[in-house]
Amino acid sequence: MTSDLDIFVGNTTLIDEEVLQLWLDGHSVSEAVARRLRGGLLDHTGSSVQVLQSDTRDHFRTFQMLERLLHAPPRLLQQLLFQIPPPRQALLVQRYYAFDEALARELLGKKLSKGTRKDLDEVSARVGVSIKSCRRQFDNFRRVFKAVEELRGPLAENIQQLFLLPPPMARDYAAIVFFAFSRFETGKRRLQFLSFGDLAACAQELMDRWTLGALAPEAAEPDGDVPKSFLQDLKELKVLVGDKDLLDMHKSLVCTALRGKISVYNEMEANFKPLSRALVNVGAKLTHARDVRDFFVDLVEKVRDPPHGDTPLPPLWGHPLPPPMGTAPYG
Known part of the structure; x- marks a missing residue:
C-alpha cells in the first residue's frame, strides 16, 4: 500500500495576495483553484493542477490558522509560530478588516x-x-x-x-x-x-x-455619546428664526467661516435664510429619541426637499456632502 503526502517546508510564511483575497471573498478551495486556473496561472508557472490544488489548500489552511490572531491584531505581532515580516502582517490586517x-x-x-x-x-x-x-x-x-x-x-x-x-x-x-x-x-x-x-x-x-x-x-468620554443636555440647548437656536439682527449676525459668521472652502458658497449665501430656518427647526426638535433617530430623514425631507409651499432650496442641497478635508481613502 502506498500513500501520497504533500509537504511544504519553509521558514517565512508565504502570503499569496490573490489566494488571500479568494479566501476573504468566501470561496472554497475548489472554487479558488478554478479561478486560478481561469486566470492562466499554469501557463506562467508550467506546474500541474495537482500542485495548484495543494498550494491553494495549504494557503487556505494557513489563513484559517491565522484568523484567530487577526481577531486581535496585536497578538499577530507578538506570536512566534508564523514568521511573517511586518509589512505582510500589516497587509493581512488591512485585507482582513477591509x-x-x-x-x-x-x-x-x-x-x-x-x-x-x-x-x-x-x-x-x-x-x-x-x-x-x-x-x-x-x-x-x-x-x-x-x-x-x-x-x-x-x-x-x-x-x-x-x-x-x-x-x-x-x-x-x-x-x-x-x-x-x-x-x-x-x-x-x-x-x-x-x-x-x-x-x-x-x-x-x-x-x-x-x-x-x-x-x-x-x-474623555466616548465619541459615540451625544449628551442630552447638548440636544436640549439646541432649542435655544429658535431665536434665530424670529430675530433679524441675530439672523444677520449668524449669516455673517457662517459665511466668514465657509467663504472659499466650499464650491457652492454663492448658492448657500443667496439662500441662507430658508436654509437656516429649516436647519434650526430640525435642530430644535432633537429633544426626543425618535426625532434624534430621524435626524437624517428630517434633513432630507425638510432641508433638501422642503414641504410644498415652503421656499425651495437650491439644487446643491440634493447632492451628498463632501468628505471632511484631510481625509483620504485606504486601499
Whole structure:
C-alpha cells in the first residue's frame, strides 16, 4: 500500500495576495483553484493542477490558522509560530478588516446583534457579496464595536490602537460604531442616494462637534455619546428664526467661516435664510429619541426637499456632502 503526502517546508510564511483575497471573498478551495486556473496561472508557472490544488489548500489552511490572531491584531505581532515580516502582517490586517461599502451602507444604524446577523442572507443577495464574506465583515464590525463601546476617548484612535488599522480605515470603522451607538435611521428609501462615504463624513462631523468627547474633552468620554443636555440647548437656536439682527449676525459668521472652502458658497449665501430656518427647526426638535433617530430623514425631507409651499432650496442641497478635508481613502 502506498500513500501520497504533500509537504511544504519553509521558514517565512508565504502570503499569496490573490489566494488571500479568494479566501476573504468566501470561496472554497475548489472554487479558488478554478479561478486560478481561469486566470492562466499554469501557463506562467508550467506546474500541474495537482500542485495548484495543494498550494491553494495549504494557503487556505494557513489563513484559517491565522484568523484567530487577526481577531486581535496585536497578538499577530507578538506570536512566534508564523514568521511573517511586518509589512505582510500589516497587509493581512488591512485585507482582513477591509469591507464592502455597499454592505456597510446596508448595516449603518442597525443593531450589531445576532438577529441582524441572521438576516444577512437577504443583504448578501442585495449587495452581491457572498454570505461567507458578509458574515466575516459583520463579525468584524461587531468585534470592533464590542471592543470600544466602553472605552473613553476618540473612537478612531481607540480602534486604530486596538486593531492596528490605518487612520482612514479606523475613521470608517468609527463611523460604523457611531451609527451603531446612535441608531440613526438610514434605511428609508429617501436616504438611499446617500452612500456610505457620505454618511461616514457626516458621522465624523457629528463626532467632532456633538459628542461628549468633543464637548468635554477633559472628561474623555466616548465619541459615540451625544449628551442630552447638548440636544436640549439646541432649542435655544429658535431665536434665530424670529430675530433679524441675530439672523444677520449668524449669516455673517457662517459665511466668514465657509467663504472659499466650499464650491457652492454663492448658492448657500443667496439662500441662507430658508436654509437656516429649516436647519434650526430640525435642530430644535432633537429633544426626543425618535426625532434624534430621524435626524437624517428630517434633513432630507425638510432641508433638501422642503414641504410644498415652503421656499425651495437650491439644487446643491440634493447632492451628498463632501468628505471632511484631510481625509483620504485606504486601499
